[in-house]
Amino acid sequence: MSEVNNSAEPDISPESEECPAEDSFGFGDDLELNQFDGLPFSSRYYKLLKERKTLSVWKVRSEFEDSLVNNQLVIVSGTAKTGRSTQIPQWCAEFCLSAQYQHGMVVCTQTNRQQAVDLALRVADEMDVNIGHEVGYTIPLETCCSSDTVLRYCTDDMLLREMMSDPFLEHYGVIIIDQAHERTVSTDILLGLLRDILLQRPELRVVVLTIPPMSDKLLSHYGSVPLISLEASSPAEVVHNNSSNKDYFYSALRLVLEIHRTKEDGDVVGFFASAEEVHCAHTILQREGTRLGAELGQMVPVVLCPGQGGLLPVPTEQPGSKRSRRVFLSNQKGEDMWWPTESVSFVIDTGVQKKMVYNPRIRANSEVLQPISQCQADLRKQLSGPTGKCFCLYPEDGQLSPENSPQILESNITPTVLFLKRIEIAGLGQCDFIDRPDPEGLMQALEELDYLAALDNDGNLSEIGIIMSEIPLDPQMAKALLASCEYDCVSEMLTIAAMLSAPSCFLEPPAGMTHEAVQCHRKFQHPEGDHFTLINIYNAFKQSQREQYFTAEKWCRDYFLDHSALKTAEAIRSELTDTLNRIELPISEPSFGTKTNTHNIKRALLAGFFMQIARDVDGSGNYFILTHKHMAQVHLLSGYGAQSHKLGLPEWVVFHDYTLSENNCMKTVSEISPQVFIQMAPLYFFYNLPPSESKDILQDLLDPDGSRKSKQKSTTISSAGNGGCAVVAQTYDRCVIQ
Structure with a gap:
């Protein structure tokens, strides 16, 4: 592959645009060849190149290329509509090509998996190469790359996991961190670690793409590095609601309908506080849309939240009818998505967001409603362009935080x-x-x-910790999966881990179908608890795939289950199985349904989730959580919640998730015995629990003879107490933080 001058640009003449067929079919002797695959450029390449040159990022191309040659770190500041996420990675690929890839390829991170895919598809089109070859992508559970890939888009968490086997990222010559202003945990860790990697690899180049004021913060953090600022497009006409509007949700929906009744052209984007509000708005707008007159045209609400894949509906236009209008509904994480901005004329910004904020004292998330940042507000105003309108349902002088709060x-x-x-x-x-x-x-x-x-006694990773770090699960679930290797219930624990890692498999039923959905879901309920119910659902789903007389999709619809969520769980389970095989851990044969297997599943669960135990203190569903003495109820979607009036509730439970909100619910709950809890929990954890009646009950089970004091200093953790993993001698009161 010959070296090509990066600054050379193809001559775009009227003749080449009007008569591309000769070149595209290989006629002629002076065809320009694509430097990445050696093939002649297609006519589409020149058409897209003409569009690319209108982007504001092209004005700084020469400045960027000079900065990349002469500096290890370059910061580029500009909004999403400047073209930074599509053009800069291509120029970096040309930079790596000029060095014959001696120092590696190009990787560009994204915070959203769907955006990583969309950008890779767009850039492959612009570079006139095939997706999965010269340009590819890697997202959780899906890789579309090959040995020919020179530019790869991936989610930030996937690049972080890649560092487990390649800590200095030596496969790459240029690393692009996009959307740094989103402040995800993975992006912040990458930005922190890359500083040390740059010292170890002087040939490496790092490009950070962000927007103000994050660019200023990065400059103060990294010191003297070049900052390239992109010219922002003119924002839309902005209309503020200067009254305090607590009813922002219905105000936004009314505004959507008013816009549609004006008959002005253009799609609408509405930003709501949470994914739950987005889905509720979708249902309401679908219902209201059927009541609108045909002369207004069709209104098509579209849920567009991070993590949701799928293609956008194309506006339809029937002869003699008005063009349909799409109403994109998103939440607080959607400002920087790959929007169809050319069609958006109206933006409705509620100005609030619901966030989950973790409280380390109680080991639980709290749901918080708070204003968005000024950074988010500015991004939303850019979406409709200079000819559009942005309706902000908050006062113009509202005190917004300048930047996004770091998720870490x-x-x-x-x-x-x-x-x-x-x-x-x-x-x-x-x-x-x-x-x-x-x-x-x-x-x-x-x-x-x-x-x-x-951790070992020095605060470093123990052998168990090293194995846990290899498993792409949260530490508690990774420990439970490890413990299942000893208790011969790996197959069942793989299913539980996959189902809990995937989105919820339960579909919200249509209006008037709630009773039918409950009846369908009840068929899968297991008397031992929700973890076992998830195994029932997964096994039934796999059985439906083997049946010949109906499809798995139809089976899921009939039982009000989410087919895509179950397919995701299937993919996660396969990935986890591959991981266990790679690190040579035994996988037992499934034996779900036997008494021994049920007991072993609970022991494996408690090996990881012994910190998430609760006791029903009054027999009516008021659960006391032992670690922080809060009261909680079982979530309505739990099998116990649905059948509590018939079967009664278990006294002791292990739960997967607990959120501090209006109703303080525990999700995914299964019955346990206190005797098994005592057997599985490390004793020094137990003795560090705050005093309570529930702890006294456990203490009596642990030490019925009252000889606790004489045993404290000689207590050791048994093999069972560590989930079947390596044992270490500990005294009960040891809780050393290194």
């Missing part, structure tokens, strides 16, 4: 600490965080890893 300050960082401990083994230094995690959250993470036997 609001999340459970136990998985992060496990990863960083693993990376230390590979020789990387400390992560140079832009915003350091809260000390209390860091201590809680270290304490949790210590309880899970993932």
